[in-house]
Structures are given as C-alpha cells and as structure tokens.
Amino acid sequence: MKGKKGWVGTLCTIVALSSIAAGCGNNGNTASKESTAGASSPAATAQTKPVHLRFAWWGGDARHKATQDAIALYKTKFPNVGIEGEFQGYDGYEQKLKTQLAGGTSADLMQVDTGWLQDLASRGDLFVDLAKQLSMDLSGFDEKFLKDYGMLDNQVLGVPLGTNASIVIANQTLADKLGISLDRQMDWDTLLTDGKRIHDLDKKYYLVNSDVIKISLLFKAFVKQRSGQQWVNEDYSLGFTQEDAAAAFAWLQKAYEVGVFQPLGEAALFPSKTEQNPKWINQEVVLNYDWTSSMNTYVGTLPEGTEVAVILPPIAKDAKDTAVLVRPASLLAISNKSANVEEAVKFANWFVNDKDAAVTLGDVRAIPAVPSSAKAAMEAGKIDKTITAAIDAALQRAGNVENALSNLSETDDILKDEVQKVAYNKASPDQAADELVERLNEKLKEIKNRTR
Numbered sequence: 001m002k003g004k005k006g007w008v009g010t011l012c013t014i015v016a017l018s019s020i021a022a023g024c025g026n027n028g029n030t031a032s033k034e035s036t037a038g039a040s041s042p043a044a045t046a047q048t049k050p051v052h053l054r055f056a057w058w059g060g061d062a063r064h065k066a067t068q069d070a071i072a073l074y075k076t077k078f079p080n081v082g083i084e085g086e087f088q089g090y091d092g093y094e095q096k097l098k099t100q101l102a103g104g105t106s107a108d109l110m111q112v113d114t115g116w117l118q119d120l121a122s123r124g125d126l127f128v129d130l131a132k133q134l135s136m137d138l139s140g141f142d143e144k145f146l147k148d149y150g151m152l153d154n155q156v157l158g159v160p161l162g163t164n165a166s167i168v169i170a171n172q173t174l175a176d177k178l179g180i181s182l183d184r185q186m187d188w189d190t191l192l193t194d195g196k197r198i199h200d201l202d203k204k205y206y207l208v209n210s211d212v213i214k215i216s217l218l219f220k221a222f223v224k225q226r227s228g229q230q231w232v233n234e235d236y237s238l239g240f241t242q243e244d245a246a247a248a249f250a251w252l253q254k255a256y257e258v259g260v261f262q263p264l265g266e267a268a269l270f271p272s273k274t275e276q277n278p279k280w281i282n283q284e285v286v287l288n289y290d291w292t293s294s295m296n297t298y299v300g301t302l303p304e305g306t307e308v309a310v311i312l313p314p315i316a317k318d319a320k321d322t323a324v325l326v327r328p329a330s331l332l333a334i335s336n337k338s339a340n341v342e343e344a345v346k347f348a349n350w351f352v353n354d355k356d357a358a359v360t361l362g363d364v365r366a367i368p369a370v371p372s373s374a375k376a377a378m379e380a381g382k383i384d385k386t387i388t389a390a391i392d393a394a395l396q397r398a399g400n401v402e403n404a405l406s407n408l409s410e411t412d413d414i415l416k417d418e419v420q421k422v423a424y425n426k427a428s429p430d431q432a433a434d435e436l437v438e439r440l441n442e443k444l445k446e447i448k449n450r451t452r
Contacts, residue, residue, distance in 0.1 A: 048080055051343045054107035056086040057330075058093040060275070060297040063364040070360045074350060081343060091272035094409055101126050101335070108338040109348060112158055112331045114149045115407025121152050122450070128334040129155040133345045137353055140370035148401050149328050158331030159352055162293060162366035165394030166217075166325040168314075169288040169298050171280075172307040178205065180286060186314045188222060188251055191260055198286070199259025209274045209288045210261045212416045212423075215252065218289055219419060220406075221313060221323035222248040224399065228320025231406035236448040238440060239406075242433050249422050249429035256423055264423040275301045289313060292387050292394075293329040293366035310390035312397055322399040326391065329366040363387050410447065414439045 057067060064087050071083045086107055088096075094116060100106035101120065112120070120126055130136045138146065141160065150158045168186075175182050178198045184190075195207035208214075220231055226247060229239030255261055262279055270277045275298045279285040283306070288298055292310070299308050315322050332351065334344045351357055358373035362382030368374040377383050418436045421427035427435065 051081045051340050053081065053083045053109065053338075053340060053344055053347060054086055055083050055109040055347075056097070056107035057111035058088055058090045059111075059364065060089070060294070060300075062296050062300060063087075066361050066364040070351065070357050073356060073360055074347060078346075081347065083347065089272055098123075104337050106335050106337070108335055108340060108344040110333055110335065111161065112333045113407075114158075114328050114331055115402075115404060116409065117150075117152060117157060117331065117333075118404035119408055119410075121157060125336055127155075127157040128336055128338075128341055128345070129157065130159060130334070130345065130348070131156040133342075135342065135345045136349050140353060140372060142369070145328070145369065150331055152404075158333040159348065160328035160330075160369035161332050161352065162329035162363075163369050163391060164291045164293050164327055164329035164366040165391045165398075166221075166313055166323075167290070167292055167295075167390045167394060168311045169290055169295050170309045170311055171283060171286050171302065172309040174283045174286050174306075175309070176307075178286065180207075182309050182311050185312060187316050188314050191314055192251075192254060192258060195255065195260030196258035203259070204284050205259075206262045206279060206285045207260045207287055208255075209277060209280050209285045210264070210267050211271050211274055212264065212268065212419055213272060214274065214289050215261070215264075215419050215423070216412065216415050218314075219248050219252060219415065222251060222316075224321050224323040225316045225319035230400075230403050232403070232408070232411065232440075232444060234403060234405065236405065236444045238437065238444075242437050245433035245436050246429050249418075249432045252419065253422055253429055261423075264420065291329065291366070292390050293364070295384065295387055295390070296363065308386070310386050310393075312393055315397070322397045324394050324397045324399050325402055326394050326398045327402065328369065358382075367391060408447065411440055411443055414443060 055067075055071070057063070059067075064085075067087070068085055071085060074083065075081065094113070097106065097110060097112070098120070101123070131138065136159075138156065138159070145160060145163075146156065150156050150160060170182055172182065178201070180194050180198070191207060198205040198207060223240045223244045224231065226244045227240040231239055233239050256263070261267070262277075262285065267274070267277065274280065274288060274290075275294070277285070280288070280298070281301050283302070290298070295308070295310060302308070313324060315324070332348050334341060334348060338344050352368070353370055353373060355373060355376035358368050358370075358377040359380040359382055361368070362377055363384055367383060367387065368377055374383070378388070415436065418427070418432045418439075422429060422432050
C-alpha cells in the first residue's frame with residue numbers, strides 16, 4: 001500500500017476521451033481480454049444450481065439505483081444467481097463492516113474504502129486474493145494503480161471501482177451572484193477573504209459546506225501542504241509537527257470566526273450527508289470539498305437549472321505538496337468466508353469489466369477504472385464530462401499518493417475530536433495541536449504493536 005507519485009502522470013487510459021478512443025496501453029499487464037463480456041459473461045458459464053450472494057455498499061440514491069439495476073441485469077444473464085443488495089449511507093458503514101467481518105457474517109462482496117484495507121487485513125485473513133482467481137481478469141487495470149491501492153503483501157485484496165479525485169463542487173449560479181470567481185486557483189487565504197465577504201454581506205451565506213469529516217479532510221490537506229509528508233509515515237511516526245498542526249487549527253478557528261463554515265452545531269445535523277443540508281439545497285452555501293464520485297449527489301439536491309462547476313481544492317502558494325488526491329473511488333473485495341467464492345468472483349469480474357455493466361453503472365463510482373468500461377460508459381453518455389474534466393485537472397496537480405496509514409479510522413477519530421474542540425471553542429489552536437500530536441503518537445504505538 002505504499003505509493004509515490006508516478007502512475008498519475010500516465011493514467012491517460014482513464015481520463016482523456018481522445019486517448020480512450022485511441023486505446024491506451026495497459027502498462028505491461030497481460031493482454032486485456034476484450035471479451036470480458038465473454039470471459040465474464042454469465043451466459044457463457046451459466047450453471048443451474050441456485051446461488052445466493054450478498055453485496056454490501058455505501059452511497060447515495062443514484063448509486064443505490066444504478067447498482068441495483070446492474071444486479072438485475074446480471075440476473076437476466078445468469079438466472080440462477082440471486083444477489084441481495086445491502087446498502088446504506090457512508091455514516092456507520094465502516095463499523096458495521098468491521099463487526100460483520102469479525103463475526104463471520106459479512107456479505108460475500110463488499111465495497112471497501114482504500115484507507116481501510118491495511119487495517120482490515122491486519123485483523124486476519126478476511127479477503128480473497130483476486131490475483132489467484134481464474135475468473136478474475138485484472139489485465140485492464142493500470143498496474144501501478146492496482147498495486148498502490150488494491151494490493152497488500154503481494155495479494156490483490158480489492159479491485160478499484162472507479163478513478164476518483166478530491167475536488168471542490170461549486171454552485172456556479174450562486175458564485176456568480178455573490179461575485180466569487182471560480183476561474184483562479186483558490187488558496188487558504190482566498191477562502192478566508194471570500195468567506196468573510198459573503199457572510200458579512202448576508203449572515204445566511206457561508207462559503208464552504210461542511211461536517212466534521214470534511215473539516216478533518218481539509219485540515220489534513222492544509223498540514224500536508226505545509227509538511228510535504230504523509231500524515232503518518234510508514235514507520236508509524238507522524239509526518240508533521242506540532243507547529244504544522246497549530247497553524248492548521250489557527251486557520252480553522254479563523255475560518256469559523258469569519259463565517260467560512262456554518263457553525264458545526266448546525267452542520268453536524270447532516271453527518272456524511274452534506275448534500276442534504278438545507279444551506280446547500282437553498283443555495284446559501286457555495287462550495288463542497290468532496291470527491292468526483294459524489295458530484296451527482298450534490299447536483300441532484302439543487303433546483304433544476306442550477307449551474308454547477310468543479311474546481312481544484314485550495315492549494316497554498318508555497319505548498320510542498322498539493323495534497324490533491326487521485327485514487328480509487330472505492331474497492332470491491334470478496335470475503336474469504338463466502339460459501340460461493342467462485343460465483344462472487346464471476347460477478348465481481350463482470351461488474352468491473354463488462355461493458356453493459358459499465359453503461360448501467362455510469363459514473364456513480366466516478367469513472368470506471370478499466371479503460372474499456374470507461375469508454376463504453378462515455379460513448380453511451382453515462383459519464384458527465386464535468387467529472388472527466390475534473391479528474392483530468394486533478395491528475396495535472398496531483399500530490400503524492402496517500403499511504404494507508406494516513407487513513408486509519410482510529411487516528412481519524414482523534415483528529416475529528418480535536419477539530420470539534422476548536423470548532424466549539426473548547427480548545428485553543430496550540431492546545432488542540434499538543435493534544436493531537438500526543439494522542440496520535442499513543443494510538444500509533446498501540447496500532448504498531450498490534451499489527452506486528
């Protein structure tokens with residue numbers, strides 16, 4: 001799960017429409033099975049014995065519907081396989097997944113965040129090594145992309161479900177109304193200046209839609225741009241100093257003071273569902289820091305006719321790393337305890353490789369990670385060109401690949417706690433920074449000892 005910048009500069013296979021049309025290479029993988037619809041086609045390998053699979057994922061309504069439609073399509077091709085969808089919002093999904101995996105009751109197939117893989121793998125032999133499954137065609141994936149995010153200890157424990165980028169989704173209509181230019185690269189000072197101006201203009205307006213998760217992600221980006229390092233290094237040490245954290249908390253405190261963010265007590269009513277915040281729906285907040293895979297969710301809650309733009313996240317003028325992330329939207333993994341591993345693998349292969357599946361799923365998990373699937377979805381008009389352009393822009397400014405240790409849920413919970421203390425004026429920036437560093441070091445020592 002280690003990674004450095006490299007593949008992002010050559011990932012033409014996913015983003016550029018002209019490159020996809022021309023057909024990019026696969027970076028040394030074995031020749032792609034063009035008939036993934038053939039190799040993965042249920043009709044070609046149909047059995048008569050009834051099979052029941054469970055598939056768990058998180059997402060919004062658009063993702064739920066598209067995934068259920070794909071499952072229904074698979075059923076028409078492979079009538080003996082029944083697939084039960086288990087879906088919900090992001091909030092609470094990880095804990096539910098961990099509980100089920102620990103108890104041996106998880107779904108056969110499951111959507112997993114890239115940042116969870118190392119932590120989950122340390123808890124036991126939970127996932128099938130997809131590289132050893134004859135029914136799984138991995139040749140279409142960018143080799144380094146798959147290695148950086150889906151492999152651990154030389155095993156492919158998950159395959160990318162899409163190519164995702166950290167971006168800012170903007171209400172262009174509202175930005176124009178309030179005189180906010182989206183044509184320049186924003187930095188942290190820009191956010192303070194613009195946020196204060198529109199909030200002073202009318203107290204109902206806020207610049208950035210937020211909850212504690214988004215604030216924490218912005219905090220980590222701020223710190224990474226200062227340090228140029230990983231949030232957590234591979235030796236379990238912190239990649240930033242107390243001074244870096246204090247500077248980030250000071251910026252956060254100022255942002256709340258001038259009205260960049262809605263008070264956390266109000267925003268907290270919509271955890272992991274900021275698209276449902278009335279401030280966004282009623283066009284009283286301009287920007288959302290999120291992922292390209294979430295764009296349609298935000299667009300779907302705005303009044304019809306509202307123009308939406310996608311821009312890069314804030315980048316400090318003196319940034320040592322842009323902290324712009326390009327990574328899988330999520331991974332698809334298969335439980336080692338599945339009673340039907342072979343059938344689960346066949347479905348997984350169809351889900352990521354088959355062109356009909358790609359057209360059905362569209363961009364609900366960003367742009368498909370397999371070029372032939374991406375091409376099929378694009379030609380069918382199922383991928384918003386704004387998303388394509390956003391990922392292309394992110395690739396041009398992408399920072400170093402974020403390692404798995406920088407996304408451990410246990411350390412993220414500590415950050416969220418300290419962020420809330422500053423947001424609620426329960427701690428000064430220096431106090432929060434001291435506590436953050438001390439608590440993270442203690443937790444990382446515990447995790448390191450646990451994973452030996």
